[in-house]
Amino acid sequence: MTEPASLRSRQPRFRGLEAGHRACQGCGEALAARLVTESAGPDVILTNATGCLEVFTTPWPQSAWRVPWLHSLFENSAAIASGVEAALKAQGRRTKVIAMGGDGGTFDIGFQALSGMLERMHNVLYVCYDNEAYMNTGIQRSSSTPHAAMTTTSPPGKNRMGKRHMKKDLLSIIAAHHVPYAASASVAYPQDLRRKVRRAMEIEGPTFLLVHSPCPLGWGHDGTLSIEIARLGVQTGLFPLIELERGEVASVMPIRNPVPVVEYLKRQGRFRHLFSDGDHRAREEREHLQALADYNIERYGLKGDGDDPLDTDGADTVRRGGPART
Amino acid sequence: MPVTMTRGAFALPGTSLAFKTGTWRNTRPIHTHAAAPCHGACPAGEDQQEWLARLQEGRPREAWEALVAMNPMPAVTGRVCPHPCESACNRGQYDSPIAIHGIERWLGDEAIRHNWAYPLLDVPVRSQRVAVVGAGPAGLSAAYHLLRRRYNVVLFDAMPEAGGLLRSAIPPTRLPRDVVDKELGRILALGIEFRPRTALGRDVSLDQLRSEFDAVFLGVGAGKSRHWDVDGAVPADLHEGLGMLKEWLVVGALPTPNAVVIHGGGNTAVDLARVMRRAGVKDVHVVTASGLPGPDTEPDDVLNVVPRELEQAVEEGVVFHPHRTINRLIMRGSKVVGVEMVRLKKLPDGRGRKSRVSFEGTETVLHVDMVVPAIGEVVDPTGMESVLHGKDYIKTDRFGRIDGQAGLFAGGDARDWLKGLTGGTVSAAIGDGRRAAEAIDALLSGREAVEPVRPPIRYDRLNLAYYENRPRIPLPTLELEKRNDTDEIEGGPSGAQALAEANRCFSCGNCLACDNCWTLCPDNAVVKTTELASDGSHYVFDYDYCKGCGLCAKECPCGYIDMVPDE
Numbered sequence: 033m034t035e036p037a038s039l040r041s042r043q044p045r046f047r048g049l050e051a052g053h054r055a056c057q058g059c060g061e062a063l064a065a066r067l068v069t070e071s072a073g074p075d076v077i078l079t080n081a082t083g084c085l086e087v088f089t090t091p092w093p094q095s096a097w098r099v100p101w102l103h104s105l106f107e108n109s110a111a112i113a114s115g116v117e118a119a120l121k122a123q124g125r126r127t128k129v130i131a132m133g134g135d136g137g138t139f140d141i142g143f144q145a146l147s148g149m150l151e152r153m154h155n156v157l158y159v160c161y162d163n164e165a166y167m168n169t170g171i172q173r174s175s176s177t178p179h180a181a182m183t184t185t186s187p188p189g190k191n192r193m194g195k196r197h198m199k200k201d202l203l204s205i206i207a208a209h210h211v212p213y214a215a216s217a218s219v220a221y222p223q224d225l226r227r228k229v230r231r232a233m234e235i236e237g238p239t240f241l242l243v244h245s246p247c248p249l250g251w252g253h254d255g256t257l258s259i260e261i262a263r264l265g266v267q268t269g270l271f272p273l274i275e276l277e278r279g280e281v282a283s284v285m286p287i288r289n290p291v292p293v294v295e296y297l298k299r300q301g302r303f304r305h306l307f308s309d310g311d312h313r314a315r316e317e318r319e320h321l322q323a324l325a326d327y328n329i330e331r332y333g334l335k336g337d338g339d340d341p342l343d344t345d346g347a348d349t350v351r352r353g354g355p356a357r358t
Numbered sequence: 359m360p361v362t363m364t365r366g367a368f369a370l371p372g373t374s375l376a377f378k379t380g381t382w383r384n385t386r387p388i389h390t391h392a393a394a395p396c397h398g399a400c401p402a403g404e405d406q407q408e409w410l411a412r413l414q415e416g417r418p419r420e421a422w423e424a425l426v427a428m429n430p431m432p433a434v435t436g437r438v439c440p441h442p443c444e445s446a447c448n449r450g451q452y453d454s455p456i457a458i459h460g461i462e463r464w465l466g467d468e469a470i471r472h473n474w475a476y477p478l479l480d481v482p483v484r485s486q487r488v489a490v491v492g493a494g495p496a497g498l499s500a501a502y503h504l505l506r507r508r509y510n511v512v513l514f515d516a517m518p519e520a521g522g523l524l525r526s527a528i529p530p531t532r533l534p535r536d537v538v539d540k541e542l543g544r545i546l547a548l549g550i551e552f553r554p555r556t557a558l559g560r561d562v563s564l565d566q567l568r569s570e571f572d573a574v575f576l577g578v579g580a581g582k583s584r585h586w587d588v589d590g591a592v593p594a595d596l597h598e599g600l601g602m603l604k605e606w607l608v609v610g611a612l613p614t615p616n617a618v619v620i621h622g623g624g625n626t627a628v629d630l631a632r633v634m635r636r637a638g639v640k641d642v643h644v645v646t647a648s649g650l651p652g653p654d655t656e657p658d659d660v661l662n663v664v665p666r667e668l669e670q671a672v673e674e675g676v677v678f679h680p681h682r683t684i685n686r687l688i689m690r691g692s693k694v695v696g697v698e699m700v701r702l703k704k705l706p707d708g709r710g711r712k713s714r715v716s717f718e719g720t721e722t723v724l725h726v727d728m729v730v731p732a733i734g735e736v737v738d739p740t741g742m743e744s745v746l747h748g749k750d751y752i753k754t755d756r757f758g759r760i761d762g763q764a765g766l767f768a769g770g771d772a773r774d775w776l777k778g779l780t781g782g783t784v785s786a787a788i789g790d791g792r793r794a795a796e797a798i799d800a801l802l803s804g805r806e807a808v809e810p811v812r813p814p815i816r817y818d819r820l821n822l823a824y825y826e827n828r829p830r831i832p833l834p835t836l837e838l839e840k841r842n843d844t845d846e847i848e849g850g851p852s853g854a855q856a857l858a859e860a861n862r863c864f865s866c867g868n869c870l871a872c873d874n875c876w877t878l879c880p881d882n883a884v885v886k887t888t889e890l891a892s893d894g895s896h897y898v899f900d901y902d903y904c905k906g907c908g909l910c911a912k913e914c915p916c917g918y919i920d921m922v923p924d925e
């Protein structure tokens with residue numbers, strides 16, 4: 033019987049986030065959340081900050097989640113998670129709590145709740161779906177929006193070439209909390225992402241995962257390209273994939289062949305003004321972004337020496353029958 | 359799924375399934391099993407992608423079975439085929455093509471070693487009888503494919519043993535005779551009734567065969583040398599190339615002048631040149647109107663030999679004179695003392711048709727004491743008059759059917775080839791035999807003959823991010839000093855090498871079950887089956903929820919998913 037409906041209930045993987053959600057076509061955040069909950073398994077309780085993920089998964093009275101899920105406010109996902117975790121602890125239960133939020137809910141408004149959660153050493157995995165702006169309310173800049181990107185509140189014009197400021201280095205701030213594990217991941221490298229989720233799930237204590245999640249609407253690209261763009265984000269060095277243990281860099285995904293940042297930029301409407309002819313600032317900003325990528329590559333030692341099965345070219349190499357179970 | 363309100367008015371998990379996001383879609387993903395370029399280029403019609411896939415799964419026997427569904431003699435073709443599949447292989451544009459011929463050869467040898475049984479089709483035994491004349495690659499292939507379809511086959515050959523040119527002309531240094539004996543022996547042993555030393559036109563007539571059998575296939579090859587002279591001049595002691603080679607194979611000796619010029623640009627010319635060099639002839643020249651592979655030779659003008667044979671011939675000291683012809687024989691009495699060559703090239707005339715134009719003023723002289731023509735062969739007309747109509751070759755359609763002669767078929771070297779790079783090869787003869795078997799089966803079953811075609815897949819439809827550079831396996835070659843008249847020059851891969859090389863295959867145009875689509879669909883709209891889905895993959899699109907984003911199509915490494923307008 034190969035009817036999709038009957039196959040759905042017999043999938044050889046856990047489905048934490050089901051079909052029927054209202055995310056846009058090719059949504060990176062929906063994919064990231066699907067991958068995270070799949071790897072985490074059924075014994076979890078999720079908390080979710082206000083934002084696209086919350087809205088598109090739970091249009092009342094329906095839910096796309098297949099695990100317990102709570103939403104309260106934009107700013108308090110980590111605070112709620114802390115409370116749920118404390119209650120579970122009091123009951124002697126070992127169910128893992130996963131707090132989730134967008135970059136707005138994490139880098140900006142939910143930041144102190146997150147910091148408190150980490151500092152109090154709650155046994156919670158916090159996952160930030162980083163689509164680099166406040167997408168749910170119509171693409172406003174956040175402190176995670178990259179330099180020079182266009183949003184509705186950082187429009188390019190006479191005085192500015194998109195966002196004036198730099199993307200906040202959140203992982204370094206997380207590192208300063210000396211948590212046992214924090215990492216960045218990308219939807220373009222699902223095997224790596226899954227491994228990081230499983231790693232974090234095994235740790236007793238606060239852990240943090242930052243997942244680069246392209247947004248076709250906010251970034252101005254066709255939904256078809258979400259993975260390609262995420263992959264270029266990593267291969268250019270603009271979004272380094274790193275793992276931190278107690279604040280120290282424990283490992284990085286080496287870049288086999290660094291790709292020039294223009295390959296990443298030119299596919300996205302939010303960087304369109306960086307390609308306008310006759311504006312000398314366009315070139316300047318492209319060079320600036322290239323310098324930021326080069327800085328990341330140097331800072332984290334991303335340029336590997338020689339081919340590595342876990343580098344940017346090796347980590348997504350396909351094999352017949354699917355990826356080897358690790 | 360109906361939406362039920364809970365008492366506490368919270369949403370039930372998974373109830374979003376009630377909302378069919380499939381209605382958002384205007385294009386839908388579909389699976390398209392396209393034709394990989396290797397398959398498209400293979401004159402025998404093999405689906406290399408398919409059998410390489412079985413090897414990737416670690417199932418060599420199944421790989422061989424998939425291979426011999428098209429080509430019953432991989433141990434032979436793996437050694438002598440000029441492998442146009444490798445020239446077409448998409449991997450060639452990435453790093454280097456899959457060493458298809460090496461893996462094919464290994465599978466053929468493994469089958470012989472383990473005596474794997476050729477699988478016959480599971481169809482009722484047929485009562486009809488088919489006569490196949492000529493036990494070369496074309497005839498053997500026709501006989502095999504008819505037998506596979508459970509027909510009674512009687513195979514005739516004028517010679518005492520089967521094999522055609524495989525046995526009588528191709529040097530054992532390229533095709534060891536024990537490989538021919540074993541592989542062909544296994545095919546004949548399937549139940550083909552072989553009648554050796556029976557020549558059509560001498561021992562049996564075409565009319566006799568046509569009245570005794572339900573169909574007749576002619577795979578008689580081209581056994582008669584083309585007439586050769588230079589402006590009417592012919593040396594008194596003329597030896598013709600193929601004849602010399604055949605004689606050398608039987609008696610082990612051949613004339614050894616000080617210097618020889620061989621005129622021709624095919625396998626016969628190159629094989630003979632190498633044999634003569636090894637026999638001690640100091641200067642061996644090959645004069646050919648074709649060009650050597652390179653930038654100033656058009657693909658349809660390249661010397662028609664396996665590229666590595668050409669390299670090895672040069673290594674062994676054979677001197678090539680490409681884009682040249684023999685203009686004049688320099689004779690002392692009736693003996694040749696030299697030839698005058700002139701440069702030429704294949705150029706389009708006023709009507710766009712290509713012909714050879716020689717360039718006055720480019721004449722040069724070669725001092726030789728022997729000239730050997732090797733310019734090709736035509737069908738020996740004895741007994742074949744009624745199908746040749748005075749022509750050099752038998753005219754057929756692509757199923758080998760002869761116009762106006764129902765029940766009579768032909769293929770291989772005997773057929774009127776639209777001359778191309780792949781005509782006149784062993785694998786082309788095998789393909790002819792297979793298509794003719796299909797046409798014969800169709801005729802005798804009262805149906806139309808079919809040759810399934812799939813749309814081709816281009817390199818730019820692959821997503822190369824999912825592959826890595828990996829060097830092609832090196833195949834061993836006997837060192838120059840160790841080469842003799844009998845030992846095979848090119849070696850095959852080890853089992854481990856063959857498997858490693860198979861793993862380099864991109865799986866162009868066919869699902870490799872990599873899970874990418876299943877993993878990357880944000881909407882859980884790709885579902886997986888543990889059994890095969892109806893289209894041969896392990897994946898099914900759930901159009902109730904697929905929003906048509908196209909991510910799966912973009913991220914499918916091998917171009918198996920197409921986005922098409924939703925109906």
Ligand SMILES: Cc1cc2nc3c(=O)[nH]c(=O)nc-3n(C[C@H](O)[C@H](O)[C@H](O)COP(=O)(O)OP(=O)(O)OC[C@H]3O[C@@H](n4cnc5c(N)ncnc54)[C@H](O)[C@@H]3O)c2cc1C
Pocket residue numbers: 438439440491492493494495496497514515516517520521522523524527528529556557558559577578579580581600603625626629664738740741769770771772782783784785787
């Ligand atoms: C020197 C040389 C080297 C070659 N090297 C290569 C190579 O490396 N790779 C490659 O792909 N191709 C090569 N070829 C070409 C290849 O051998 C032929 O294309 C192929 O053998 C054609 O197969 P066939 O069955 O049509 O004809 P053949 O192989 O010629 O077989 C015809 C058979 O029919 C029999 N026959 C003929 N007339 C009659 C009759 N009247 N009655 C009964 N039986 C008859 C013959 O005895 C023979 O057994 C080479 C050819 C030559 C001459």
Ligand SMILES: Cc1ncc(C[n+]2csc(CCOP(=O)(O)OP(=O)(O)O)c2C)c(N)n1
Pocket residue numbers: 061082083084085105106107133134135136137138161163165166167168169174
């Ligand atoms: C205190 C408060 N301020 C503002 C909002 C409006 N609001 C809802 S979602 C959102 C943006 C969410 O952005 P982000 O966290 O990056 O998630 P995304 O939608 O991009 O996934 C905003 C500003 C709110 N709900 N609560």
Ligand code: SF4
Pocket residue numbers: 394395396397406407410446447448449456458862863864865866
């Ligand atoms: S990569 Fe594989 S499927 Fe593609 S052309 Fe080469 S052999 Fe054929």
Ligand code: SF4
Pocket residue numbers: 058387878879880881882883884899903904905906907908909910911
């Ligand atoms: S990725 Fe999913 S939603 Fe997108 S086109 Fe493919 S099946 Fe449809």
Ligand code: SF4
Pocket residue numbers: 868869870871872873874875876895897910913914915916917918919
């Ligand atoms: S993405 Fe992989 S699993 Fe899906 S159709 Fe393509 S090859 Fe098959």
Ligand SMILES: [Mg+2]
Pocket residue numbers: 134135136161162163164165166167
């Ligand atoms: Mg956001």
